[in-house]
Structure formats: C-alpha cells, structure tokens
Amino acid sequence: MEPLAPRPDVMAFLATRRSRPAKTLTGPAPDRAALEPILRTALRVPDHGKLEPWRLIVLEGAALDRLAALTEGLGARQGRDPDKLPKQRAMFADAPLMVAVVAAPVASEKIPEVEQVLSAGALCHNLVAAAQAAGWGANWLSGWMATDRDFLLDGLSLARREFVAGFVVIGSETTVPTDRPRPDPAAKIAWLSE
C-alpha cells in the first residue's frame, strides 16, 4: 500500500462527476478486456464483515433483448401503466451494455441486512464512478424490474433474498449533459462540536 498523499486529480473528478443519462448512451460499449478492470475496481467497496453481500451480472446483446421483452410482457400481464412500459422496455432494449448489481444479503448475527444493502448501493456508485473514470458514460437505473419477484426469477434467476440494487448502463456518450442542481452544503451539513 502507498502512503496517503493529496490527489487533486481525483478530487477534481469527484467534484465534477456527472452521470450520463442512459438515453444519451450508445455503442460501442466496453468489451470484456475494458470492462474487467472497471468491474474489479468497483468490487473494491466498503463491506462490513467481509460478507460480500452482492454480485454482478453483465448483460449484453440477446440478454438485453430478452429482458426488454420480459419487461413488456410481464408488465402488461401485471396491469402496469401501458404508457410507461415502452420506456421501461427501452431501458434494456437500448442499453449498449448493462451491469445488474445484485444485492445478495447473507444471514448474519453481526451485520444487519441494512448495512449489507448499503454496501450494494456503494458498489453501484463505485461502478458508475469507475466506468466514468475509464472514459465511459454510465447511469444507475432501477424501476419495478429491480424488485419484482417474477421479473427477477424469470429474467435473472435470482434467489429469493436477492434483488437488483441497480441496473448500471455503460456506453459511449453522444452528448455532454448540463449539470443538475446540486445540494447546498450549508443546508445539508451540520457541525456538532459539543
């Protein structure tokens, strides 16, 4: 391990990082050689008790088409809003590449499930940040498909305790988005000194 030293380049990256909306992303997506170091970096995430309560499923090509069709068919059978289904279907159909970050909580007397789920959320953000640091556009998405048992079983063969913490779309950017309003630190930060 290297001793700690200021990294102004990393601070500047974090201070200005902005997700790239999925609908603005296109191919090419990273190939396996480019994606592997991004995924390995993302997995280096805070994890109380080293339980590793998460896993990643890379979705590409026909798998995305299958999930798009499942979203449309299952959503219709479940009576979901027909006006929203085309957009939900497109989330998979139009993705150049997607990584499902699966929250996989394990039974533990020591580590509460909420901490394990928080670790899965940290993995989602780490994945977005690592992809962007490697020069790819990325966006963390969800929707009913992330927690619907039928979708998760039919589409991804997830176990009962598992759900999708995030569908992270990764690809090439077509436009640079304007920034979104950012929180006012003064309204969000309290300082307690006693």
Ligand SMILES: Cc1cc2nc3c(=O)[nH]c(=O)nc-3n(C[C@H](O)[C@H](O)[C@H](O)COP(=O)(O)O)c2cc1C
């Ligand atoms: C758990 C979670 C789920 C999200 N799901 C969606 C989604 O389904 N659709 C969407 O447009 N944005 C979604 N977002 C928001 C975007 O991922 C992202 O926060 C937003 O585009 C701004 O990100 P930035 O601060 O990195 O620029 C979600 C965020 C989180 C934390």
